[in-house]
Amino acid sequence: MALDAQRYTIAWIAPLPIEARAAVCLLDRKHSGTFPMQRGDDYVFQAGDVCGHNVVIATLPAGQEYGTGSAAALASQVKKYFPNLWFGLLVGVAAGLPKLTEPSPRDIRLGDVLVALPDGDSAGLVAYDLGKETADGFQLLKGGHVLAVTETVVRAAIGNIRLQAPDDIGIMLPYYEQVKDKEHSSGTFADPGQDADKLYLSDDTGRSILQSRPRRPDHRRARIWYGPIGSGEKLMKNAAKRDTLRDRYSLIGLEMEAAGTMNRIPVGVIRGVCDYGDEHKNKEWQPYAAAMAGAYAKAVLAQIGPRRPNSVCLIPFRQNQDFIGRTEQLDQLQRMLFTDNRERVAIVGLGGMGKTQIALELAYRVQEKRVDDTTERYSVIWMPAQSMVAFHKAASEVVRKLGIQCGGSDDPKEVLREYLTSEAAGHWFLVVDNADDVASLNSVSGESAGLYQYLPRSRTGRLLVTTRLTMVAEDVAVGGIVELSAMTFKEAHLFLETSLRNKAQLEDAESTARLVEKLIRFPLALAQAAAYMNQKKTPIYRYLKMLESADQNMIDLLSRRLRDETHHSETQGAVATTWVVSFNAIREADAGAVRLLSFIQWIESEAIPVTKAIEVLEHVVAIRKETLAETHPSRLASEHALAMAYRANGQVTKAIEVLEHVVAIKQEILAETHPDRLASQHALAMAYRANGQVTKAIEVLEYVVAIEQEILAETHPDRLASEHGLAIAYRANGQVTKAIEVLEHVVAIRKEILAETHPGRLASEHALAIAYRANGQVTKAIKVLEYVLAIRKEILAETHPSRLASEHVLAMAYRANGQVTKAIEVLEHVVAIKQEILAETHPDRLASQHALAMAYQDNGQVTKAIEVLEHVVAIRKEILVETHPSRLASERGLEYLATTLVKR
The missing domain is CATH 1.25.40.10 (Tetratricopeptide repeat domain)
Structure with missing residues (x-):
């Protein structure tokens, strides 16, 4: 599956393979799929999310020389490929530069973390190899000061962590603990131990002398150091030169990539100490040091937090405007979920008791922020759970609408669970409706996961489950249960009153009371009775007689068929009786319907x-x-x-x-x-619009769009659909500039909220390209169409109408741009496919054949053009009136070609 480069905002640059492996292990979730590539793309990127951020991991290819030049090339391509980058982090290993003598000793050890920050007059990053030789010696470029481009938010996050010193190490250690036992190509990221940490310093004669340093306590095993870091082109293995650079620029470490990235991407430089920059350098400490640096980087991202997610409303049902009653149960649910902050609550009750309607009413209250004790904006998601198939299908749709990356091998149920568990999801309210199938809820002999395993948990999430089964409610909610019993007489009477159109009937108080009690104050039975009386204008007293005379044999049969462990026999009888009365009415009115x-x-x-x-x-x-x-x-x-x-x-x-x-x-x-x-x-x-009445379509759509722009968020699907439709109508009416203006807005929004494979996003991009071509902006049209077609080729069969439409329009754009050979190549393919799958009279097949003939003409292949057009003209003469524009265009084209051939 193709990943969308526009969704990634953080670049995690890890030049060495071990640094990149540590970064991948620290991802909260790795995104399946690959980024589309083309000629000139030299790097393959990994992707995932960390602390709610969409992160891309960039590393150098195996065998490429390390240094500032390679890092600059990598950073340049990252910046070009990911247009919405916010900032970057350069994370990996470095040489630590301890200084054990006064003043200001720094006992830097292997595994410590170095963070580039200015220190007094020293720059945060010193490019000690960049500069010029002068009469006064080597002068650093810009005095070596290159940290100014680091994003302020990154420095602020580092500052927050630093404020906790000396306990700042405790902020990052939990992240290291998550990865220390994970494997890389030659081992794990475990700490080699303090006994393996050997520091050699040179005496006055140049001899290396092993230094004795006190062992650190286990709870202070590692430290974080803040200050200037030196960045150079060559690997440092010279103790004397190391010490000179350390003392001249007050450096705490040396590395080889930061100077190459800084002026291309605003990065924060974070390094784990793996050696001391002398001849004793080895790779034993690189895995541990890389993991420690990665853990600090993750702590930085956790400090910054994700950009606030947009709230969504994914409820498949309209709000019931006639909802009444159940005030006590609604208040109880609200209190449990949003005052007591229970993460999981369940409604349990008989089938037809109104569980779904109560959940629906609460869902809309949450969506409309009509819930006490919360000021948060919640995303509201509804998932049917009557079967695993239904739950899986709903999960796929929700994942698609949320624009979450989900590869072909990924389980959308698990992808959705992971997303809702992450901070990226923000606050959410999930309704799992009709969780009544025990076989679907539990795994079967360990062969497959049950629905339970896919229910998310999050401190910012609330889950409401509706079920007929008390055992299910107890398993899911563990004490957070609201039991529905029959309505009170007052509630049932009010329910019937609301459901009946003819309120005068309620004046027959005795019959009304008898009906309410006969149907045992059961919502589903009362609703069926009211629907019948409304349709047939039947008085309540007469409906009571019909109930009493209903076919008892059929009622008994239906009651047996309805029976399960969640129903009482009385409720089965009430529902079956009202259904029989309604069915008899349908049978009498229309036998065909039955x-x-x-x-x-x-x-x-x-x-x-x-x-x-x-x-x-x-x-x-x-x-x-x-x-x-x-x-x-x-x-x-x-x-x-x-x-x-x-x-x-x-x-x-x-x-x-x-x-x-x-x-x-x-x-x-x-x-x-x-x-x-x-x-x-x-x-x-x-x-x-489909009927060619474009002016009328525009008039209606302009009105609809104006209303929806007042009442709906600009990301609302209905508003975007109306704006898209209006733009298409504008284009059909020749108002191309207006169409482009609207479509550019729609495309921009859909790019933010939908995956690149989403049909709605692709349709708007396709429409925008057509508008560009109609406006003479052919180069823009081609760029967009090539992108859309690349996606559609990945996700659609070659016979799919949308893919064929994009190929046809791209060919037309190529032709308009003078790329006739390309146009012919595409159109020949399109025509071949359409000849296989469409009747010869189909308008789309004829349109592509006509276009191919015109491309042949442009390319000087007149004989081929005539051959194709003769066929098109013959068919259009049979099926179209002689004044039809398409028929006239083909006939005139053929006439022109025939004249051209004669002149030759």
Whole structure:
């Protein structure tokens, strides 16, 4: 899978292989996949997240010479490849420069950490090899002062850690403990021990003398030193020169890469001491020193913290505007989750008791910040858990919408769990609904992980599980359980009152009370009864009689079929009885609908073809027209769905007819900011555009976009979809400059919030490229299209319409840019594929054939061009009226080519 370079903001530069290995081991999560490469790219990067930051690890290739020059080349390519870099950290090993004599002795030891910071008049980093020879001796370039480009936030984070000295080592040691036993190519990152730390100093005669130093206590085994670090081109193995540099520039260490990176990327320099820069240098201490430096770097990133994540709302259901009752349970849930700060809470109750509706109401309260005792903005995520398949599918969709990197071999459930466990996720509220399948919840004989294993834990996260099973609630929430019992009479009466359209019926107090008690104050049964009475305009007393005379055999059968350990027999009977009454009404009104219901019960919902869906929806709409007022939400929802099915099936005129009616009604009864009204207006505009009524589409979409810009965040999917649609309409209407302005905004936002493989992001980038080409900005169009096509080639089959569309448009851009040979190469491929998968009368196949003929013409291949155009003209004459623009274009092109051939 391709990784998106634009998502990475921190460069962790680790030139040596052992330094890079330590960095990889310190990642909280390694990102699967690779960064796309092209000619001229010399380095392969690793990626992951650390303390909520997206980090790229850059290292030198095996065998490349180390030094400031190599580091500069690496840093230059990092800066070029990752456009959104915030700062960098240069992390690795160095020579430590102890000074045991007064004044100001520094007992630097192997494994200590060196952090480049200015010290008095000394620069934080001294490039002691960069400068010029003068009559007065060697003068350093800029006096050696090159640390000024280190980001202020990095210096501030280092300063925060330094304030804890001498206990600052305790801030980073937990990170070292996480990696010390991890393996590299020749061992682990374990401490070789103080007994292996040998320091030799030269006496006046030049002899090396082993120094005796007191053993440090175990709890002070390592120290962090702050001060100037020297950076040079050559490896230091000369004790005399080392000491000269140390004393001249007050250096605490020497290394070989920082001077090469500083003027290209603003880096913080962090080094672990692996030797003393003398002839006793060896590699034994490099793994430990690299891990210690990496641990300090991670501590710095933890101090800075991730940029505040955008909150998201991923709830698949609209808010129930008629929700009433259950105040006590809602208050209890709120208190447990957000006042008592329980990380996990469960609602347990019978099927049909209203668990999902309560969770839904709470989810919207959290999303709208209507929850007491919290000022945080929470991301709200909803996951169905009736089966592992449903949970896996939802996890895949959530990961995609969040833009989290997830490779083909990655389990999206585990990727989502890891993300929500990390600091990058910010505050979140996760609802896991209908966790009733014990087999899915637990692993089966250790063969596969159960749903339990994928439930995240985080101090900034809150988890709410709905279930019928007390054992599940206890396992998940351990005491944080809210049990739902039947509604009180007052709650049930209010529920029925809210559900009934004809409030006058409630004046029959005796019948109302009898109905509430007969249905044992059970929400699902009451809802079914109210739906029937609303549709049939049936008085309560008459509905009671129908309940009493319902087919008892069918009720008994249904009650047995419904039975599981979570239901009481009374609730099964109430639900079954109200269902039988409703089913009998459907059977009397429309026998076809009953046959379709019987058929559909055996089909997976996603496998229902559009034509069958239209047939079902037409029956539903017909029934609701007979039984519901034209302003009823259920009737309007069915009509909207039917219109969408018409449009998906190419019946655009029918879709427009239905949607115009739906929009007219919704404009009368709903506020202009209501999401249902906006959704239908958006759908109508899309239908207008598909039907060539572009001016009408623009008029509606400009209105919708204006409203959504007032009420929705600029990252909201609905707002972005409307803006995208408006831009396409602008382009179709010749308002190309407006289209580009809108699409550049949409693309910029989608790049921030969506993965590079997300269909919505790719669609907007594709549309922007087309607008660029229409505006004569062909070079820009080609650049964007080549990027989009590269992604689509990775994720889509070569027969996929979106991939073929990008190839077709790229070829057109090549042709407009004079790259005719490239255009022909792409179009020949596109035409070959379309000839295999599309009928010869298909508009897309004919459009690509026409374009190929024009490219042949530009390339002087007139005979080939004529051959293709003759075929296109013949087909278009059969299927298009003689005034159709496409037919006319082909005919005129053929006429011109024939004239050209004659002149030859």
